[in-house]
Amino acid sequence: MYAQMVKSSGEGVKTAGEMDAQERAFQSRIDAGEKIEPKDWMPAAYRKTLIRQIGQHAHSEIVGQLPEGNWITRAPTLERKANLLAKVQDEAGHGLYLYCAAETLGVSRDELFDMLHTGKMKYSSIFNYPTLTWADMGAVGWLVDGAAIMNQVPLQRTSYGPYARAMVRICKEESFHQRQGFHIMMTMCNGSVAQKEMAQDALNRFWYPSLMMFGPSDKDSVHSAQSMAWKIKMDSNDDLRQRFVNATAPQAEFLGLTIPDDKLAFNEDTQQYDFSEPDWEEFYEVLKGNGPCNRDRLETRQRAWSDGEWVREGMMAHADKRRNANQTAA
Numbered sequence: 014m015y016a017q018m019v020k021s022s023g024e025g026v027k028t029a030g031e032m033d034a035q036e037r038a039f040q041s042r043i044d045a046g047e048k049i050e051p052k053d054w055m056p057a058a059y060r061k062t063l064i065r066q067i068g069q070h071a072h073s074e075i076v077g078q079l080p081e082g083n084w085i086t087r088a089p090t091l092e093r094k095a096n097l098l099a100k101v102q103d104e105a106g107h108g109l110y111l112y113c114a115a116e117t118l119g120v121s122r123d124e125l126f127d128m129l130h131t132g133k134m135k136y137s138s139i140f141n142y143p144t145l146t147w148a149d150m151g152a153v154g155w156l157v158d159g160a161a162i163m164n165q166v167p168l169q170r171t172s173y174g175p176y177a178r179a180m181v182r183i184c185k186e187e188s189f190h191q192r193q194g195f196h197i198m199m200t201m202c203n204g205s206v207a208q209k210e211m212a213q214d215a216l217n218r219f220w221y222p223s224l225m226m227f228g229p230s231d232k233d234s235v236h237s238a239q240s241m242a243w244k245i246k247m248d249s250n251d252d253l254r255q256r257f258v259n260a261t262a263p264q265a266e267f268l269g270l271t272i273p274d275d276k277l278a279f280n281e282d283t284q285q286y287d288f289s290e291p292d293w294e295e296f297y298e299v300l301k302g303n304g305p306c307n308r309d310r311l312e313t314r315q316r317a318w319s320d321g322e323w324v325r326e327g328m329m330a331h332a333d334k335r336r337n338a339n340q341t342a343a
């Protein structure tokens with residue numbers, strides 16, 4: 014049922030005159046900055062949009078473990094290995110907080126996993142790119158976590174209580190992730206010529222896919238207007254992308270690296286960086302499943318799910334046994 018429900022429509026935003034009394038009261042609560050809690054009344058489309066966004070976000074955290082998991086056994090030092098291991102475990106934890114938040118909306122975790130495994134629900138495009146060298150661990154932390162934070166810090170103020178609260182903890186951990194990635198880049202940029210070249214190559218490959226994480230440009234964003242009216246999204250895709258470029262360009266300069274964009278320049282009039290848009294055709298191809306790693310990522314998750322079946326069965330049998338024992342005792 015939810016497979017159809019999460020296909021949110023992206024219809025126009027209703028005006029106050031088009032809303033019924035219940036919808037108007039709901040919108041007033043949102044406008045007043047109140048949090049909506051699971052048992053509160055909410056429009057069906059608000060629920061659908063949240064399930065879609067939180068579900069995709071949770072899947073992104075889980076699939077997002079794969080590109081970095083790829084380097085745990087090959088980290089250059091014990092300290093780097095321990096840090097990377099902790100980071101990848103953190104991502105699993107973020108996925109679990111988010112699945113819990115989605116469950117409060119009436120969708121089950123099994124339904125969410127099923128939609129991921131059957132390709133009915135998306136995860137972030139960025140995780141369909143390969144991590145080819147150790148420098149990619151630096152670039153992922155610096156750029157991918159950097160972009161994630163830019164998007165997620167405002168979501169701590171999102172209107173749905175369980176989502177906003179999950180974001181607080183996630184953002185704290187993402188900030189650490191971003192710093193460890195930047196530290197890897199700094200070490201490589203202060204290392205040998207070959208290491209600095211590797212760092213530059215990682216930046217070249219991850220720059221535009223990181224810009225794509227913020228979603229299509231505002232004119233093509235289907236959901237932004239309604240999601241922003243409901244404070245499910247706090248900022249538009251382009252605003253967040255611009256903020257990310259403004260924050261990241263000076264960091265690249267500090268590292269002595271060149272962002273692969275001839276148009277990138279600080280604009281004195283706007284006090285922002287001008288930059289080139291990503292290749293949106295490539296973005297939509299990745300969304301359709303045609304990115305470099307889509308097939309591999311999905312197969313890996315499907316395999317993990319079927320390999321874990323005996324564990325789930327064992328856990329459920331144990332839970333049933335305890336429940337029966339408790340009922341008998343009572």
Ligand code: FAQ
Pocket residue numbers: 021065066069070071073074077078104135136137138139153157158161164225226227228229233234235236237240246250300
């Ligand atoms: N990838 O109308 P909009 C992380 C889809 S967490 C794939 O603008 P919306 C942590 C969109 O779903 C990264 N699909 O959509 C980490 C919609 O399709 P649909 C994840 C995308 O929802 C770090 C269609 O395009 N973060 O990285 C993407 O208003 C390191 C039209 O787009 C979140 O999920 C994309 N990049 O805005 C883990 C944050 N962009 O559903 C491991 C929460 C758009 O109608 C290692 N999410 N689409 O079929 C959001 O803020 C929003 O959902 C956006 C998209 C901004 C991602």
